[in-house]
Amino acid sequence: MVPGAGVSPARGRNASRPPQDDEIVLGVSAAFSGPSRGLGTELYRGSMAYFNQLNENGGVNGRRIVMKLLDDGYQPDPCVANTIELMQDESVFLLFNYVGTPTVTRALPVLKTFRDQQVFLFFPFTGAEPQREPPYGEFAFNLRASYRQETAGLVDNFVRIGRRRIAVFYQNDAYGRSGWAGVREALARHGETIAGEATYTRGTQFSASMRGQVEILLERSPDAVICIGAYAACGAFARDAVDLGLHIPVANVSFVGSENMLQLLQEGRADPNSHTRWLVNSQVVPSYEDTSLPAVREYREMMALHDPPPPDNVARITEGEPYETFPQSFVSLEGFVNAKLITEIIRRMGDDPQRSGIEEAVFAVRNYDLGVGERVSFGPERRQGLQRVYYTVVEGDRFVPLEDWEAKFS
Amino acid sequence: MSRMRVHKLFRKTRFFFFALFGLIVISVSVLSITTVSRELSDEYESNSRSIAQNIADSSVDILLNRNLATLQSLIDQFVQIESIRYIYITSETGEFLAHTFVPGIPDEILASDASSTATVERSLPGLGDFIEVGAPILSGVAGTVHVGMDLELLGLKIQRAIGAQMALFGIIFVIGSLLTFWFVNLASQPLADLLAFAVRMAGGESATGDEPVLSRDDEAGELARLFMHVNRRAAGADREP
DSSP: OOOOOSSOOOOEEOSOOOOOTTEEEEEEEEOOSSTTHHHHHHHHHHHHHHHHHHHHTTOBTTBEEEEEEEEOTTOHHHHHHHHHHHHTOTTEEEEEOOBOHHHHHHHHHHHHHTGGGOOOEEOOBOOOSTTTSTTTGGGEEBOSOOHHHHHHHHHHHHHHTTOOOEEEEEESSHHHHHHHHHHHHHHHHTTOOOOOEEEEOTTOOTTSOOHHHHHHHHHHOOSEEEEESOHHHHHHHHHHHHHTTOOSOEEEOGGGOHHHHHHHHHTTOSSTTTTTTTEEEEESSOOTTOTTSHHHHHHHHHHHHHOOOOOSSOOOSSOOSOOOOOSSOHHHHHHHHHHHHHHHHHHHTOSSOOGGGHHHHHHTOOSEEOSSSSEEOOBTTBOBOOOOOEEEEEETTEEEEOOOHHHHHO | OOOOOOOHHHHHHHHHHHHHHHHHHHHHHHHHHHHHHHHHHHHHHHHHHHHHHHHHHHHHHHHHTTOHHHHHHHHHHHTTSTTEEEEEEEOTTSOEEEEOOSSOOOHHHHTSOTTOOSOEEEEETTTEEEEEEEEEEGGGTSEEEEEEEEHHHHHHHHHHHHHHHHHHHHHHHHHHHHHHHHHHHHHHHHHHHHHHHHHHHHTTOOOOSOOGGGGOOSHHHHHHHHHHHHHHHHHHHHHOO
16 A cells, blocks of 8 residues: 655646656546546546545656646547657557547557657556557557456356346447457357347437337347447436336446436436346446455555545536545456556666656566456556456445355346 | 510510420420439438448457447447448347447348348338448458448438439529510610601601611611601602692
């Protein structure tokens, strides 16, 4: 744990300025506005909880870590423009905490274009394959498990309890397609194909009707549905599925933003759990309730101590209602763990960290204990740190670990 | 001298001018409509086919790498082109690998021949009318790209192009008609002056010799002078015992 002291906390910043000797700038393009703003904001808050504590104690090798924040609203074109801006900013040491597949997929060619500058993308909040495979895999380092692993785990568990007819509800873009491909591959290993599919457009709000999508899937009589989407649309689908009589397990992958979705589904309802009985969400970090893990204890302590507010100095693409934060969430825990590992990598680079030394420092991470119950290793052929997938269901007002699939869904 | 107008003599001439001009405008318009419609349709289909081929060429490596997220990202960029309404890519076995349909793939497309690259017109319930072209990926052994273009938008473009031409023809017709009317009036003016002069002579008035028509050096002037001469001779004969 980083000990506390009275140094001013780190803040996100958005103005370009020359490199400073006493700080390391991480460039961030993420969703800080729009229907998926909860993801970018919570990821940022988790990282800031760690960086604030770190900076109050003198930073890493005497340097404070700050984030240069740009909003892309979870839209590809702004993300490309932001990435170019960050790449052209000499003070930016590396790219960090990007959010989303459609955004990252479009930003990767920018990294390749500027490859001479040796700026790498660290720990994007997406489990898609493009930043894990050629031709762009060499420009990114991932910490979380992939969608392929998440969807494979969901499919394997559903098949194990006899739910073999699996349909997919997905966001009709690169993210949705990535998850769809994962489900397809996993089902093929069991000799099955996708039982049915329905799509929605990125940016769909919770207030939108998903009746058309539910009706398409009802016709296919699936045993379970795997959703590859963001919390607003997936929440709307879960709501309409229950209302229209589709009473089967509805699974979501980690990107969904579990707490944000749960809030939408429970807000203002007489029976808060009327639409959550069938939910099962996969996660790529352990439960933030599992205080047996050192990283979770540290996370809870830092979040309680700093309670980082949403970034207030970002030029947002769209304005909306003030964002209501969560004391803890899977997304902010992921942001916290991301911050912890990037700090360790920078620490290993010594007093004068250079971009040219980043890759070597990452590859030197072997069997590193992050405190999440799984050791982290990187290498030229291993650009993803964690492999484990966790499964959670709703109990009361939170997601808790799913212990027994058979008892819950058989 | 009061001015007179010549109506009857040039009525047929005017009618002939208008009829000829109208015939030209109508025939050119019909020719233009068919030409514009055909050429825009051909261009539309040609562009669609180029886009489909472009996607097919770009898809080979992506498909071989099983990178369907990148494939989806690729077609998502193309579908932002104004006239493209949908794109779908099928594997060599007919499986839908990537598409842009929301909330799902229409039944008509699910039932169609996925490997066909022929140009077809589709009417999809709730979506509209489309012209769809296909392009094979690696000669079809890796799959097929299908691009659907909005026929309504094509119709709108044809209407706009024809509308602009018709407006131009209309303006030319109006200006031509006014010019014809003005020119016929201009051409008939000496005759009108001659007619007025002759009416005066016939009414018993004697010419002063200052009338403008008498000073003209064209046929109207000669006829006027002839009228005056005949009129004077007739007056002299009347005075002889």
